[in-house]
Amino acid sequence: MVSRQLTVFLAGLILVAFALWQLEQARSGVSTRDMDIGATPATLYWDGNAAPSPVVVVSHGFAGSRQLMQAFSLHLARAGYRVLAFDALGHGRNPMPMSGDVTAIDGTTALLVAETRRVIAAARQIAGASGDVAVLGHSMASDIVIRAALAEPDVDNVIAISMFSEAVTPQAPARLLVVSGEWEARLRTVALSALQQVDPEADEGDTATSGDVQRRxxxxxxxxxxxxxxxxxxxxxxxxxLNRGFQRSEVPSVEPTGGWILALLIGIVLTFRPLTARLPQRPAAEPPTTKRLLLAIGLPMLLAPAIGVLVFRPFLPVLVADYLLLHFALYAGIQLAVLGRWPVQRGELSWTGLALLLTWGLLFIGVALDRYAASFLPTGERLLVIAALSLATVPFMLADSQVSGAGAGRWWQRLVARLAILVSLAIAAVIKPEELGFVLLVFPVILLFFLVHGTLGRALAQRTGTAASGIGLGLILAWALGVSFPFFAAG
Incomplete structure (x- = not known):
C-alpha cells in the first residue's frame, strides 16, 4: 500500500513538472509587461524585437479575463505582433465595475465599447507599434470589438471568436474572420449568416469577397x-x-496549452490522494435510504428556483452572485431538512484534512489557474463577496456530501446530485431569463469545480468523513464563483 501511494504521488509530481515545463515553453521568447490604461489593467506581449509591428488588441468574454485569452496572446506575439490584452470593466483585476443596462446597446455595451476604444488608442502609442491595429474578441467581446472597430476608421482587421453581434452589415467590418467551435451550433449559424451577407452561396470554411469587404x-x-x-x-x-491583412508571413509553431493545463490539474490532484492516506481513518456516515435520497435531490431541485425567483432582490455588487447565494442557501436548507441531520457532529471535523484540501484547492490549483488559464486571485473587494457566498455554499456542500455519498457514494448517486443543481439553476434562468439568464454562464465554473475540486473532496471524505470535505469544498466553491463573475454597479 505504501509503495502504491508513493508511486501515485511521484507520478503526480512528474506530471506537474512536465506540464509546467511545457506551459513555460509556450511562453518562452515572449516578453510581457503589465500596464494600466487609465483604470483598465492590461498586459503587453511581444517577442522582444524592436522592429515596428501591428498591435492586436485582445478582449475576453463575459466572466473571462486576460489569462483566458493567453493562447492567442502568446501565439500572435511569437509571430512578431505586439498584443495588448486587457481585463474589461468588472472583470479580472479591473477595479471599475460594469454598469448600465446589460440588455441595451446604449447601456453596458456602450461603456465596454468606449473602454475598448481607449485601449485601441493606447495600442497606437506603444513603443514599437507600427500604427496598425487589429482587434480580437471572444463571445461577449466579439460584439464589443466589432462595434469598436466600426467606430475606428483605421481598424479594419477583426477576429470574432464565438461571435454573436447585430452590428455586422454586408459592408462592415471590412475584414472579418469568425471562428466558432464545432459544438456551438447556434453561434455557427450566426457566423454563417454573417458570411452569407457577402456571398449568399458561401459555406463554412469559405472566404467571401465583395469589393473591399472580405469575410471568412x-x-x-x-x-x-x-x-x-x-x-x-x-x-x-x-x-x-492577420498575416494576410497586414501582408506578413511569419508563422511560428502552434503551442496548444489547453491539454497541458488539464495535465497540470490532474497532476496536482494525483499528489493529493496519497497524502490523505496519512490522516486518521474515520468511520463513514450511514447513507440515507434510496427514498430519502431521491427526495433530498428532487425537492430542492424544484423548490429552490420556485421560491428563489419570487423573493430575489439584488444585494451584492457581483452580477448574479446574490442570486446564487440565495439559491444555494434554499437548496441546502431543503436538503438538510429532508435528510434530518446536520452533517457536522462533535469530533467529526478533521482540521488537518480541511487545511490540506484548502492548500491544494486554493493555493496550488489557484496559482496554476491564475497563471495559465483564468483570473483566480481575488482583489480585496471580491474577498467580501466570497465571504458572503460561503454562507450558502458551505451548507450546500455539506448537504451535497451526504446526498452524493461523498467518498462512498455510487457513481449514479454523485451524477444525479450534480445534475440536479444544474437543472435547478437552469429552471431559475428559464423563469426569469432577462434577470437571471446570466446564471447559465456559471455552468462551466461548477462543472470544473466538481471535476477537479470534487475529486479532491471525495478522496478526503473517504478518509475523514464528510465534514472537512464539505466545509472545504464549500469555501472553494464560494471562491471560484466570487472571482469568476464581474462586479456590477446598477445605473
Missing part, C-alpha cells in the same frame, strides 16, 4: 465555447487572417 467563417473541430480558445485550428486561422 471557420469551425474549430471538437471544441465548445471555452475549448475554442485553446484550439490549434483557432490559433492558426487567426494568425493566417
Amino acid at each position: 467563417a471557420t469551425v474549430s473541430p471538437a471544441v465548445e465555447h471555452v475549448g475554442v480558445l485553446f484550439s490549434a485550428h483557432s490559433l492558426r486561422e487567426s494568425l493566417d487572417w
Whole structure:
C-alpha cells in the first residue's frame, strides 16, 4: 500500500513538472509587461524585437479575463505582433465595475465599447507599434470589438471568436474572420449568416469577397465555447487572417496549452490522494435510504428556483452572485431538512484534512489557474463577496456530501446530485431569463469545480468523513464563483 501511494504521488509530481515545463515553453521568447490604461489593467506581449509591428488588441468574454485569452496572446506575439490584452470593466483585476443596462446597446455595451476604444488608442502609442491595429474578441467581446472597430476608421482587421453581434452589415467590418467551435451550433449559424451577407452561396470554411469587404467563417473541430480558445485550428486561422491583412508571413509553431493545463490539474490532484492516506481513518456516515435520497435531490431541485425567483432582490455588487447565494442557501436548507441531520457532529471535523484540501484547492490549483488559464486571485473587494457566498455554499456542500455519498457514494448517486443543481439553476434562468439568464454562464465554473475540486473532496471524505470535505469544498466553491463573475454597479 505504501509503495502504491508513493508511486501515485511521484507520478503526480512528474506530471506537474512536465506540464509546467511545457506551459513555460509556450511562453518562452515572449516578453510581457503589465500596464494600466487609465483604470483598465492590461498586459503587453511581444517577442522582444524592436522592429515596428501591428498591435492586436485582445478582449475576453463575459466572466473571462486576460489569462483566458493567453493562447492567442502568446501565439500572435511569437509571430512578431505586439498584443495588448486587457481585463474589461468588472472583470479580472479591473477595479471599475460594469454598469448600465446589460440588455441595451446604449447601456453596458456602450461603456465596454468606449473602454475598448481607449485601449485601441493606447495600442497606437506603444513603443514599437507600427500604427496598425487589429482587434480580437471572444463571445461577449466579439460584439464589443466589432462595434469598436466600426467606430475606428483605421481598424479594419477583426477576429470574432464565438461571435454573436447585430452590428455586422454586408459592408462592415471590412475584414472579418469568425471562428466558432464545432459544438456551438447556434453561434455557427450566426457566423454563417454573417458570411452569407457577402456571398449568399458561401459555406463554412469559405472566404467571401465583395469589393473591399472580405469575410471568412471557420469551425474549430471538437471544441465548445471555452475549448475554442485553446484550439490549434483557432490559433492558426487567426494568425493566417492577420498575416494576410497586414501582408506578413511569419508563422511560428502552434503551442496548444489547453491539454497541458488539464495535465497540470490532474497532476496536482494525483499528489493529493496519497497524502490523505496519512490522516486518521474515520468511520463513514450511514447513507440515507434510496427514498430519502431521491427526495433530498428532487425537492430542492424544484423548490429552490420556485421560491428563489419570487423573493430575489439584488444585494451584492457581483452580477448574479446574490442570486446564487440565495439559491444555494434554499437548496441546502431543503436538503438538510429532508435528510434530518446536520452533517457536522462533535469530533467529526478533521482540521488537518480541511487545511490540506484548502492548500491544494486554493493555493496550488489557484496559482496554476491564475497563471495559465483564468483570473483566480481575488482583489480585496471580491474577498467580501466570497465571504458572503460561503454562507450558502458551505451548507450546500455539506448537504451535497451526504446526498452524493461523498467518498462512498455510487457513481449514479454523485451524477444525479450534480445534475440536479444544474437543472435547478437552469429552471431559475428559464423563469426569469432577462434577470437571471446570466446564471447559465456559471455552468462551466461548477462543472470544473466538481471535476477537479470534487475529486479532491471525495478522496478526503473517504478518509475523514464528510465534514472537512464539505466545509472545504464549500469555501472553494464560494471562491471560484466570487472571482469568476464581474462586479456590477446598477445605473
